[in-house]
Amino acid sequence: xxxxxWLYFSLIFAYLYVPIAILVGNAFNSNRYxxxxxxxxxxxxxxxxxxxxxxxxxxxxxxxxxxxxxxxTVIGALAAIGFTFYRFTGRRMLQGTLMTLMMAPDIILAxxxxxxxxxxxxxxxxxxxxxxxxxxxxxxxxxxxxxRLQGFDPFLLDAARDLGASESQVIRRVVLPLLSPALIASxxxxxxxxxxxxxxxxxxxxxxxxxxxxxxFSMVKVGVKPEVNALSTLMVALSLVLVVISQLLLKEKEHxx
Amino acid sequence: MKSRTRSLIIALIGxxxxxxxxxxxxxxxxxSFLGQDPEAFFVxxxxxxxxxxxxxxxxxxxxLRSVRLALITTACCLVIGYPFAWLTARLDRRSRLLVLILxxxxxxxxxxxxTYAIRMVLGTQGLLNTLLLQTGLIDQPIRLLYTDTAVILGxxxxxxxxxxLPLYANMEKFDYRLVEAARDLGAGFLATFxxxxxxxTWPGVLAGCIMVFVPTMGLFYVASLLGGARxxxxxxxxxxxxxxxxxxxxxxxxxxxxxxxxxxMLAAYGLVLxxxxxxxxxx
Numbered sequence: 001x002x003x004x005x006w007l008y009f010s011l012i013f014a015y016l017y018v019p020i021a022i023l024v025g026n027a028f029n030s031n032r033y034x035x036x037x038x039x040x041x042x043x044x045x046x047x048x049x050x051x052x053x054x055x056x057x058x059x060x061x062x063x064x065x066x067x068x069x070x071x072x073t074v075i076g077a078l079a080a081i082g083f084t085f086y087r088f089t090g091r092r093m094l095q096g097t098l099m100t101l102m103m104a105p106d107i108i109l110a111x112x113x114x115x116x117x118x119x120x121x122x123x124x125x126x127x128x129x130x131x132x133x134x135x136x137x138x139x140x141x142x143x144x145x146x147x148r149l150q151g152f153d154p155f156l157l158d159a160a161r162d163l164g165a166s167e168s169q170v171i172r173r174v175v176l177p178l179l180s181p182a183l184i185a186s187x188x189x190x191x192x193x194x195x196x197x198x199x200x201x202x203x204x205x206x207x208x209x210x211x212x213x214x215x216x217f218s219m220v221k222v223g224v225k226p227e228v229n230a231l232s233t234l235m236v237a238l239s240l241v242l243v244v245i246s247q248l249l250l251k252e253k254e255h256x257x
Numbered sequence: 258m259k260s261r262t263r264s265l266i267i268a269l270i271g272x273x274x275x276x277x278x279x280x281x282x283x284x285x286x287x288x289s290f291l292g293q294d295p296e297a298f299f300v301x302x303x304x305x306x307x308x309x310x311x312x313x314x315x316x317x318x319x320x321l322r323s324v325r326l327a328l329i330t331t332a333c334c335l336v337i338g339y340p341f342a343w344l345t346a347r348l349d350r351r352s353r354l355l356v357l358i359l360x361x362x363x364x365x366x367x368x369x370x371x372t373y374a375i376r377m378v379l380g381t382q383g384l385l386n387t388l389l390l391q392t393g394l395i396d397q398p399i400r401l402l403y404t405d406t407a408v409i410l411g412x413x414x415x416x417x418x419x420x421x422l423p424l425y426a427n428m429e430k431f432d433y434r435l436v437e438a439a440r441d442l443g444a445g446f447l448a449t450f451x452x453x454x455x456x457x458t459w460p461g462v463l464a465g466c467i468m469v470f471v472p473t474m475g476l477f478y479v480a481s482l483l484g485g486a487r488x489x490x491x492x493x494x495x496x497x498x499x500x501x502x503x504x505x506x507x508x509x510x511x512x513x514x515x516x517x518x519x520x521x522m523l524a525a526y527g528l529v530l531x532x533x534x535x536x537x538x539x540x
Contacts, residue, residue, distance in 0.1 A: 008344070009341070009356065012417075016359075016363045018384070019371065019375050020371065020374055022378065023373070026377065075269065075273060078266045078269060078270060079266075082263075082270055097274045097279055098274060100282070101274075103467075103471070103523065104516070105474065107477070107492050107515075109281070111495060112282050112512075114499065116277075116284055134277075168260075168261075168262040171262065195367065198369050198478050199476070199477070199492070203500070213367070216373070217478055228373065235366070236367075239365040240362060242365060
């Protein structure tokens with residue numbers, strides 16, 4: 001029985017990891033088409049580095065992901081604080097909107113925002129993309145921070161207020177420091193979500209603002225490009241680092257309890 | 258206790274969600290009732306043209322094929338993911354953490370990169386064909402890429418964690434003593450599963466299926482990278498109507514159909530949860 005179980009786990013993990021392993025292997029393979037192993041090389045990483053279009057798109061993607069993660073974490077944290085500690089009219093409706101945004105497929109949010117931006121006359125590019133990315137990260141950051149607030153002692157707030165702290169001081173000096181692991185985890189998740197996004201970006205970016213996933217998409221469609229293997233390998237490494245960091249944070253959270 | 262900070266926070270989240278959440282979705286619904294114009298995206302004239310086009314047999318066929326592909330994907334994820342989640346929930350703490358991290362890494366890896374990676378396995382000279390040729394199971398490379406099967410394999414690859422995680426969240430709370438009690442009372446493996454395990458894990462199953470089924474229909478890049486020339490998923494139709502055909506009302510109407518489908522599924526989910534809650538409160 002035990003053997004069957006481990007065989008089953010191994011099969012699933014093989015299915016999940018073998019394609020990634022082949023991709024990473026080919027990034028170091030001197031055979032251009034990756035059909036057989038012709039020896040170790042770093043030339044595709046050099047080629048990637050020297051591809052101005054690719055590097056430009058990478059810079060754009062990192063800029064959008066960085067800004068979107070930061071803003072989404074700030075607004076998400078404030079939303080979580082607002083929904084947890086305050087009672088106000090329209091609260092349920094806003095929470096419902098947040099849930100809808102999370103459940104709705106990306107493509108629906110993408111075209112809904114496209115229609116909005118076109119009607120408002122916002123030109124498509126960095127700003128339209130940033131606003132959209134913040135919006136689709138927002139439910140995830142709010143949920144992550146809210147989960148952390150569930151175990152929060154409300155008397156801490158009362159104590160701070162009794163000691164004469166203003167509402168903004170309570171949030172800055174008491175709530176936010178206690179939330180820091182959740183804030184970092186939210187930031188990392190948003191950053192990954194933004195870098196990963198193909199669907200929203202393909203609708204909401206203009207011709208002059210190319211981002212990484214769209215660049216990869218068009219390169220892959222044309223045919224095998226070994227630079228894409230190199231780039232993908234870097235992205236796999238990046239997500240590995242991010243998962244490990246977020247897991248360490250979660251572990252720390254367990255210890256804190 | 259009113260304060261400026263409090264009002265500022267409420268105003269900020271309220272205006273963001275209304276401006277970028279409620280308003281765009283309303284506009285989307287409105288634009289599905291407008292007339293089409295290739296120059297100006299749409300014209301301000303009420304019409305049901307988009308919905309008439311939507312039920313055109315050719316269009317409807319694509320929609321149905323897309324639903325079928327998404328259903329097969331969901332079923333595959335459920336059949337493979339259910340035992341996986343169950344076995345993971347039964348592991349000890351340390352191995353459980355390891356399995357979950359191993360599951361999270363692909364989940365956090367760029368989905369486009371992984372779709373691209375799948376191509377290297379399924380291609381004519383990819384891993385699968387090479388293996389099959391070398392073991393002598395086939396003597397001609399089989400065509401896997403650019404078929405419906407490839408799309409399903411790709412979608413399954415991307416969506417499997419979305420099935421396993423809600424199932425696992427449900428099964429983690431499962432009281433295993435119920436299984437032991439059923440066994441003690443003489444229930445066999447199948448009876449225990451059908452009468453005890455399945456009904457109690459049903460909310461997780463439903464949540465997982467919704468998490469897989471709904472986004473799957475929008476993943477147009479999987480269909481364009483792995484599928485044939487035909488447009489396979491609803492997402493491809495919407496993409497095409499918005500970016501190539503410039504028929505925004507039709508694209509919007511297709512999305513409205515998707516929203517309705519999603520709402521119905523969520524309503525069903527809520528209904529099941531309520532029914533279960535009622536049953537557990539009954540004397």
